[in-house]
Protein backbone atom coordinates (compact mmCIF):
# COMPACT_ATOMS: atom_id res chain seq x y z
CA UNK A 191 0.00 0.00 0.00
CA UNK A 192 1.20 3.51 -0.81
CA UNK A 193 0.07 6.54 1.24
CA UNK A 194 0.72 10.22 0.56
CA UNK A 195 0.66 12.43 3.67
CA UNK A 196 0.02 16.12 2.99
CA UNK A 197 1.75 18.25 5.65
CA UNK A 198 4.92 17.81 7.66
CA UNK A 199 3.78 18.99 11.10
CA UNK A 200 3.77 16.70 14.13
CA UNK A 201 0.52 15.06 13.01
CA UNK A 202 1.67 14.24 9.46
CA UNK A 203 5.23 13.25 10.41
CA UNK A 204 4.32 11.01 13.33
CA UNK A 205 1.52 9.29 11.44
CA UNK A 206 3.95 8.68 8.57
CA UNK A 207 6.39 7.02 11.04
CA UNK A 208 3.66 4.78 12.49
CA UNK A 209 2.51 3.77 8.98
CA UNK A 210 6.07 3.06 7.89
CA UNK A 211 6.64 0.88 10.97
CA UNK A 212 3.70 -1.21 9.72
CA UNK A 213 5.35 -1.68 6.36
CA UNK A 214 3.39 0.95 4.43
CA UNK A 215 5.14 2.86 1.66
CA UNK A 216 4.70 6.49 2.82
CA UNK A 217 5.53 9.81 1.17
CA UNK A 218 5.30 13.06 3.14
CA UNK A 219 4.80 16.21 1.08
CA UNK A 220 5.51 19.47 2.87
CA UNK A 221 4.97 22.92 1.40
CA UNK A 222 7.89 24.48 3.33
CA UNK A 223 10.18 22.64 5.72
CA UNK A 224 8.87 20.06 8.18
CA UNK A 225 7.96 21.11 11.70
CA UNK A 226 8.04 24.87 11.25
CA UNK A 227 4.43 25.87 11.84
CA UNK A 228 2.03 25.24 14.77
CA UNK A 229 3.96 22.18 15.90
CA UNK A 230 7.10 24.25 16.44
CA UNK A 231 5.27 27.22 17.99
CA UNK A 232 3.34 25.29 20.64
CA UNK A 233 4.07 25.32 24.36
CA UNK A 234 4.40 21.55 24.73
CA UNK A 235 1.94 21.20 27.62
CA UNK A 236 0.66 17.62 27.70
CA UNK A 237 -2.76 18.47 29.09
CA UNK A 238 -5.70 20.37 27.60
CA UNK A 239 -6.31 23.92 28.79
CA UNK A 240 -9.74 23.27 30.36
CA UNK A 241 -10.49 19.58 29.78
CA UNK A 242 -13.74 19.71 31.79
CA UNK A 243 -15.41 21.74 29.02
CA UNK A 244 -14.95 18.96 26.44
CA UNK A 245 -17.19 15.96 25.75
CA UNK A 246 -16.18 12.71 27.46
CA UNK A 247 -14.96 11.25 24.16
CA UNK A 248 -12.24 13.90 24.07
CA UNK A 249 -11.07 13.11 27.62
CA UNK A 250 -10.84 9.41 26.68
CA UNK A 251 -8.80 10.37 23.59
CA UNK A 252 -6.44 12.54 25.64
CA UNK A 253 -5.99 9.85 28.29
CA UNK A 254 -5.21 7.27 25.60
CA UNK A 255 -2.65 9.59 23.98
CA UNK A 256 -0.90 10.55 27.21
CA UNK A 257 -0.73 6.90 28.21
CA UNK A 258 1.20 6.26 24.98
CA UNK A 259 3.76 8.98 25.68
CA UNK A 260 5.93 6.92 28.05
CA UNK A 261 6.59 4.13 25.58
CA UNK A 262 6.56 6.35 22.49
CA UNK A 263 9.07 8.78 24.01
CA UNK A 264 11.35 5.97 25.19
CA UNK A 265 11.42 4.46 21.69
CA UNK A 266 11.88 7.82 19.93
CA UNK A 267 14.73 8.86 22.24
CA UNK A 268 16.43 5.46 22.14
CA UNK A 269 16.25 5.23 18.34
CA UNK A 270 17.39 8.79 17.64
CA UNK A 271 19.64 9.45 20.65
CA UNK A 272 17.85 12.80 21.06
CA UNK A 273 16.02 14.07 24.16
CA UNK A 274 12.64 15.75 23.73
CA UNK A 275 12.97 17.21 27.26
CA UNK A 276 9.81 15.54 28.48
CA UNK A 277 9.43 16.30 32.18
CA UNK A 278 6.71 15.79 34.74
CA UNK A 279 6.64 19.36 36.03
CA UNK A 280 3.03 19.25 37.24
CA UNK A 281 0.41 21.86 36.48
CA UNK A 282 -1.08 24.34 38.92
CA UNK A 283 -4.11 26.63 38.63
CA UNK A 284 -4.24 29.49 41.16
CA UNK A 285 -7.61 30.93 42.12
CA UNK A 286 -8.16 34.63 42.96
CA UNK A 287 -11.12 36.41 44.59
CA UNK A 288 -11.85 38.39 41.42
CA UNK A 289 -11.86 35.38 39.05
CA UNK A 290 -14.74 35.73 36.62
CA UNK A 291 -15.00 32.02 35.84
CA UNK A 292 -14.90 29.45 38.62
CA UNK A 293 -13.31 26.24 37.41
CA UNK A 294 -12.71 24.73 40.87
CA UNK A 295 -15.58 22.29 41.21
CA UNK A 296 -15.63 21.36 37.51
CA UNK A 297 -11.90 20.63 37.66
CA UNK A 298 -12.20 18.52 40.81
CA UNK A 299 -15.13 16.50 39.40
CA UNK A 300 -13.47 15.98 36.01
CA UNK A 301 -10.22 14.82 37.63
CA UNK A 302 -12.07 12.25 39.75
CA UNK A 303 -14.02 10.94 36.73
CA UNK A 304 -11.02 10.60 34.44
CA UNK A 305 -8.44 9.42 36.97
CA UNK A 306 -6.20 12.48 37.18
CA UNK A 307 -4.56 12.80 40.60
CA UNK A 308 -5.17 16.27 42.02
CA UNK A 309 -3.99 18.24 45.08
CA UNK A 310 -5.93 21.08 46.71
CA UNK A 311 -3.59 23.71 48.21
CA UNK A 312 -4.15 26.82 50.33
CA UNK A 313 -2.29 30.12 49.83
CA UNK A 314 0.67 29.19 52.02
CA UNK A 315 1.16 25.75 50.51
CA UNK A 316 0.94 27.21 47.02
CA UNK A 317 3.45 29.98 47.69
CA UNK A 318 5.87 27.59 49.34
CA UNK A 319 5.82 25.53 46.18
CA UNK A 320 5.73 28.43 43.72
CA UNK A 321 7.10 31.60 45.37
CA UNK A 322 6.87 33.64 42.14
CA UNK A 323 3.06 33.55 42.31
CA UNK A 324 1.06 36.48 43.62
CA UNK A 325 0.27 36.43 47.38
CA UNK A 326 -3.21 37.64 46.36
CA UNK A 327 -4.16 34.09 45.35
CA UNK A 328 -6.65 32.32 47.62
CA UNK A 329 -6.03 28.66 46.85
CA UNK A 330 -4.91 26.43 44.01
CA UNK A 331 -5.33 23.07 42.34
CA UNK A 332 -2.28 21.06 41.29
CA UNK A 333 -2.00 18.05 38.99
CA UNK A 334 1.45 16.59 39.84
CA UNK A 335 1.42 14.09 36.97
CA UNK A 336 1.11 16.63 34.13
CA UNK A 337 4.14 16.66 31.85
CA UNK A 338 5.58 18.95 29.22
CA UNK A 339 8.06 18.63 26.39
CA UNK A 340 10.05 21.02 24.25
CA UNK A 341 8.51 21.27 20.79
CA UNK A 342 11.65 22.02 18.74
CA UNK A 343 13.33 18.96 20.29
CA UNK A 344 10.31 16.77 19.55
CA UNK A 345 10.20 17.90 15.94
CA UNK A 346 13.94 17.36 15.45
CA UNK A 347 13.71 13.88 16.91
CA UNK A 348 10.68 12.93 14.81
CA UNK A 349 12.39 14.24 11.66
CA UNK A 350 15.44 12.11 12.48
CA UNK A 351 13.16 9.11 13.11
CA UNK A 352 11.57 9.59 9.69
CA UNK A 353 15.01 9.45 8.09
CA UNK A 354 15.94 6.33 10.05
CA UNK A 355 12.69 4.65 9.05
CA UNK A 356 13.31 5.70 5.46
CA UNK A 357 10.09 7.68 5.10
CA UNK A 358 10.20 9.47 1.74
CA UNK A 359 10.03 13.22 2.33
CA UNK A 360 9.62 16.01 -0.21
CA UNK A 361 9.98 19.50 1.22
CA UNK A 362 9.07 22.68 -0.67
CA UNK A 363 6.35 20.67 -2.36
CA UNK A 364 2.88 22.21 -2.11
CA UNK A 365 -0.07 19.96 -2.85
CA UNK A 366 -2.68 21.76 -4.93
CA UNK A 367 -5.07 19.08 -6.18
CA UNK A 368 -6.15 15.50 -5.87
CA UNK A 369 -5.89 12.76 -8.47
CA UNK A 370 -8.90 10.46 -8.47
CA UNK A 371 -10.64 7.82 -10.47
CA UNK A 372 -14.40 7.23 -10.15
CA UNK A 373 -14.71 8.47 -6.56
CA UNK A 374 -11.49 6.80 -5.38
CA UNK A 375 -8.30 8.69 -4.65
CA UNK A 376 -5.28 7.89 -6.82
CA UNK A 377 -2.72 10.51 -5.72
CA UNK A 378 -1.98 14.22 -5.58
CA UNK A 379 -0.66 16.95 -7.81
CA UNK A 380 1.79 19.61 -6.58
CA UNK A 381 2.25 23.28 -7.46
CA UNK A 382 5.51 22.55 -9.33
CA UNK A 383 3.72 20.10 -11.63
CA UNK A 384 4.95 16.92 -9.93
CA UNK A 385 2.38 14.21 -9.40
CA UNK A 386 2.49 11.46 -6.76
CA UNK A 387 0.40 8.33 -7.19
CA UNK A 388 -0.95 6.54 -4.13
CA UNK A 389 -3.73 4.29 -2.87
CA UNK A 390 -4.58 6.56 0.05
CA UNK A 391 -4.06 10.24 0.87
CA UNK A 392 -3.94 11.73 4.37
CA UNK A 393 -4.68 15.42 4.75
CA UNK A 394 -2.64 16.65 7.74
CA UNK A 395 -1.95 20.22 6.76
CA UNK A 396 -2.88 21.92 10.03
CA UNK A 397 -4.49 25.35 9.74
CA UNK A 398 -4.33 25.14 5.95
CA UNK A 399 -6.45 21.97 5.85
CA UNK A 400 -9.72 23.92 5.43
CA UNK A 401 -8.48 25.82 2.36
CA UNK A 402 -6.91 22.70 0.89
CA UNK A 403 -10.09 20.66 1.48
CA UNK A 404 -12.04 23.28 -0.49
CA UNK A 405 -9.49 22.92 -3.34
CA UNK A 406 -9.85 19.12 -3.11
CA UNK A 407 -13.65 19.45 -3.26
CA UNK A 408 -15.04 18.95 0.25
CA UNK A 409 -15.96 21.07 3.24
CA UNK A 410 -13.76 21.08 6.35
CA UNK A 411 -14.35 24.03 8.69
CA UNK A 412 -10.77 24.39 9.98
CA UNK A 413 -9.51 27.95 10.48
CA UNK A 414 -6.30 29.40 11.94
CA UNK A 415 -6.36 30.65 15.53
CA UNK A 416 -3.22 32.65 16.10
CA UNK A 417 -1.25 32.30 19.33
CA UNK A 418 1.60 34.56 20.39
CA UNK A 419 4.22 33.57 22.94
CA UNK A 420 6.87 35.48 24.91
CA UNK A 421 9.96 33.67 26.19
CA UNK A 422 11.61 34.85 29.41
CA UNK A 423 15.11 33.96 30.56
CA UNK A 424 15.40 33.69 34.32
CA UNK A 425 17.23 31.79 37.03
CA UNK A 426 16.88 28.03 36.82
CA UNK A 427 14.25 26.73 39.26
CA UNK A 428 12.45 30.11 39.52
CA UNK A 429 9.19 28.33 38.69
CA UNK A 430 8.66 24.56 38.88
CA UNK A 431 5.08 23.78 37.80
CA UNK A 432 3.27 24.83 34.66
CA UNK A 433 0.96 27.62 35.88
CA UNK A 434 -2.33 28.27 34.17
CA UNK A 435 -4.97 30.91 34.73
CA UNK A 436 -7.83 31.37 32.26
CA UNK A 437 -6.11 31.53 28.85
CA UNK A 438 -2.71 32.60 30.23
CA UNK A 439 -0.06 30.03 31.05
CA UNK A 440 3.56 29.93 32.17
CA UNK A 441 5.72 26.97 31.21
CA UNK A 442 9.07 26.68 33.04
CA UNK A 443 11.82 24.88 31.12
CA UNK A 444 14.66 23.05 32.84
CA UNK A 445 17.21 25.73 31.90
CA UNK A 446 15.38 28.61 33.63
CA UNK A 447 13.50 29.83 30.58
CA UNK A 448 9.78 30.46 31.09
CA UNK A 449 7.38 30.60 28.20
CA UNK A 450 4.34 32.88 28.61
CA UNK A 451 1.40 32.15 26.35
CA UNK A 452 -0.74 32.53 24.56
CA UNK A 453 -3.13 34.79 22.71
CA UNK A 454 -6.24 33.41 21.00
CA UNK A 455 -6.73 35.52 17.89
CA UNK A 456 -9.06 35.06 14.97
CA UNK A 457 -7.15 37.19 12.45
CA UNK A 458 -6.62 34.84 9.52
CA UNK A 459 -3.02 34.10 8.54
CA UNK A 460 -1.63 37.44 9.79
CA UNK A 461 1.93 36.66 10.87
CA UNK A 462 4.13 38.40 13.46
CA UNK A 463 4.03 39.38 17.12
CA UNK A 464 2.27 42.57 18.18
CA UNK A 465 3.03 45.02 20.98
CA UNK A 466 -0.57 44.85 22.19
CA UNK A 467 -0.45 41.10 22.83
CA UNK A 468 3.05 41.25 24.32
CA UNK A 469 1.77 43.86 26.77
CA UNK A 470 -1.25 41.68 27.62
CA UNK A 471 0.96 38.66 28.29
CA UNK A 472 3.32 40.72 30.45
CA UNK A 473 0.32 42.16 32.36
CA UNK A 474 -0.92 38.64 33.10
CA UNK A 475 2.56 37.81 34.37
CA UNK A 476 2.49 40.80 36.76
CA UNK A 477 -0.93 39.73 38.08
CA UNK A 478 -0.38 35.99 38.40
CA UNK A 479 3.36 35.47 38.78
CA UNK A 480 4.95 38.83 39.65
CA UNK A 481 8.06 37.05 40.93
CA UNK A 482 8.97 36.46 37.27
CA UNK A 483 9.65 40.15 36.71
CA UNK A 484 13.35 39.58 37.46
CA UNK A 485 13.50 37.52 34.25
CA UNK A 486 14.20 39.21 30.92
CA UNK A 487 12.35 38.87 27.63
CA UNK A 488 14.53 36.77 25.33
CA UNK A 489 12.38 36.10 22.30
CA UNK A 490 8.83 36.03 20.94
CA UNK A 491 7.10 33.92 18.33
CA UNK A 492 3.67 32.91 17.11
CA UNK A 493 1.84 30.12 15.34
CA UNK A 494 -1.53 29.18 13.88
CA UNK A 495 -3.53 26.55 15.76
CA UNK A 496 -5.69 24.48 13.42
CA UNK A 497 -9.02 25.51 14.96
CA UNK A 498 -12.31 23.69 14.60
CA UNK A 499 -15.74 25.08 15.51
CA UNK A 500 -16.25 22.63 18.40
CA UNK A 501 -12.59 22.40 19.45
CA UNK A 502 -12.33 18.72 18.46
CA UNK A 503 -10.04 17.19 15.83
CA UNK A 504 -11.17 15.54 12.61
CA UNK A 505 -9.97 11.94 12.41
CA UNK A 506 -11.45 9.88 9.63
CA UNK A 507 -12.30 9.32 6.00
CA UNK A 508 -13.97 11.80 3.65
CA UNK A 509 -17.30 10.24 2.72
CA UNK A 510 -17.34 11.61 -0.84
CA UNK A 511 -13.90 10.21 -1.79
CA UNK A 512 -12.69 6.69 -1.01
CA UNK A 513 -9.10 6.64 0.24
CA UNK A 514 -9.02 10.31 1.31
CA UNK A 515 -8.40 10.70 5.06
CA UNK A 516 -8.19 13.67 7.42
CA UNK A 517 -6.15 14.07 10.62
CA UNK A 518 -6.41 17.73 11.40
CA UNK A 519 -8.12 20.43 13.49
CA UNK A 520 -6.27 19.52 16.69
CA UNK A 521 -6.56 23.13 17.74
CA UNK A 522 -4.91 23.64 21.18
CA UNK A 523 -4.03 19.97 21.75
CA UNK A 524 -2.13 18.65 18.74
CA UNK A 525 1.08 17.77 20.56
CA UNK A 526 -0.76 16.05 23.41
CA UNK A 527 -2.91 14.16 20.87
CA UNK A 528 -0.15 13.28 18.37
CA UNK A 529 0.56 9.66 19.47
CA UNK A 530 -3.09 8.58 19.57
CA UNK A 531 -3.76 10.37 16.27
CA UNK A 532 -0.92 8.47 14.60
CA UNK A 533 -2.15 5.19 16.07
CA UNK A 534 -5.80 5.71 15.16
CA UNK A 535 -5.09 6.93 11.62
CA UNK A 536 -2.67 4.05 10.99
CA UNK A 537 -5.34 1.55 12.05
CA UNK A 538 -8.05 3.24 10.00
CA UNK A 539 -5.91 3.46 6.86
CA UNK A 540 -4.93 -0.20 7.23
CA UNK A 541 -8.58 -1.12 7.68
CA UNK A 542 -8.04 -2.43 11.20
CA UNK A 543 -10.36 -1.99 14.20
CA UNK A 544 -9.75 1.12 16.29
CA UNK A 545 -9.91 0.77 20.06
CA UNK A 546 -11.09 4.34 20.79
CA UNK A 547 -14.51 5.74 19.95
CA UNK A 548 -13.92 8.28 17.19
CA UNK A 549 -17.55 9.04 16.32
CA UNK A 550 -17.31 12.58 17.77
CA UNK A 551 -14.27 13.24 15.55
CA UNK A 552 -15.72 12.16 12.23
CA UNK A 553 -15.12 14.24 9.11
CA UNK A 554 -18.36 15.82 7.91
CA UNK A 555 -19.96 15.77 11.38
CA UNK A 556 -22.50 18.48 12.03
CA UNK A 557 -20.75 20.97 14.31
CA UNK A 558 -22.21 23.83 16.22
CA UNK A 559 -19.72 26.46 17.31
CA UNK A 560 -18.77 26.16 20.98
CA UNK A 561 -18.04 29.49 22.68
CA UNK A 562 -15.74 27.83 25.25
CA UNK A 563 -13.90 25.44 22.92
CA UNK A 564 -14.28 26.67 19.35
CA UNK A 565 -13.18 29.76 17.43
CA UNK A 566 -12.63 32.89 19.56
CA UNK A 567 -14.66 36.05 18.79
CA UNK A 568 -13.19 38.13 15.94
Ligand SMILES: Cc1cc2nc3c(=O)[nH]c(=O)nc-3n(C[C@H](O)[C@H](O)[C@H](O)COP(=O)(O)OP(=O)(O)OC[C@H]3O[C@@H](n4cnc5c(N)ncnc54)[C@H](O)[C@@H]3O)c2cc1C
Pocket residue numbers: 196197198199200201202219220221222223224225226227228229230231232233234235236237363364365366394395396397398399402416417418419451452492493494495496517518519520521522523524525526527
Ligand atom coordinates in the same frame (compact mmCIF):
# COMPACT_ATOMS: atom_id res chain seq x y z
C1 LIG B 1 0.98 29.27 20.47
C2 LIG B 1 0.55 27.84 20.46
C3 LIG B 1 0.60 27.10 21.63
C4 LIG B 1 0.22 25.75 21.63
N1 LIG B 1 0.39 25.00 22.76
C5 LIG B 1 0.09 23.69 22.75
C6 LIG B 1 0.34 22.89 23.90
O1 LIG B 1 0.85 23.36 24.91
N2 LIG B 1 0.01 21.54 23.84
C7 LIG B 1 -0.54 20.99 22.71
O2 LIG B 1 -0.81 19.78 22.71
N3 LIG B 1 -0.77 21.73 21.60
C8 LIG B 1 -0.47 23.05 21.60
N4 LIG B 1 -0.70 23.82 20.49
C9 LIG B 1 -1.40 23.22 19.36
C10 LIG B 1 -0.49 22.35 18.53
O3 LIG B 1 0.72 23.00 18.31
C11 LIG B 1 -1.20 22.03 17.19
O4 LIG B 1 -2.48 21.50 17.41
C12 LIG B 1 -0.39 21.03 16.36
O5 LIG B 1 0.93 21.47 16.24
C13 LIG B 1 -0.99 20.83 14.99
O6 LIG B 1 -0.11 20.04 14.24
P1 LIG B 1 -0.30 19.85 12.67
O7 LIG B 1 0.72 18.91 12.22
O8 LIG B 1 -1.75 19.54 12.43
O9 LIG B 1 -0.11 21.33 12.07
P2 LIG B 1 1.23 22.12 11.66
O10 LIG B 1 2.31 21.93 12.62
O11 LIG B 1 0.81 23.52 11.39
O12 LIG B 1 1.67 21.41 10.32
C14 LIG B 1 0.93 21.49 9.14
C15 LIG B 1 1.92 21.46 7.99
O13 LIG B 1 1.22 21.35 6.76
C16 LIG B 1 1.94 22.07 5.78
N5 LIG B 1 1.05 22.37 4.64
C17 LIG B 1 0.00 23.22 4.61
N6 LIG B 1 -0.57 23.22 3.40
C18 LIG B 1 0.14 22.36 2.63
C19 LIG B 1 0.04 21.93 1.28
N7 LIG B 1 -0.90 22.39 0.46
N8 LIG B 1 0.94 21.02 0.80
C20 LIG B 1 1.92 20.53 1.60
N9 LIG B 1 2.06 20.92 2.91
C21 LIG B 1 1.18 21.80 3.41
C22 LIG B 1 2.38 23.32 6.55
O14 LIG B 1 3.45 23.98 5.90
C23 LIG B 1 2.76 22.72 7.89
O15 LIG B 1 4.13 22.38 7.97
C24 LIG B 1 -0.29 25.16 20.44
C25 LIG B 1 -0.31 25.90 19.26
C26 LIG B 1 0.11 27.22 19.26
C27 LIG B 1 0.11 27.98 17.96
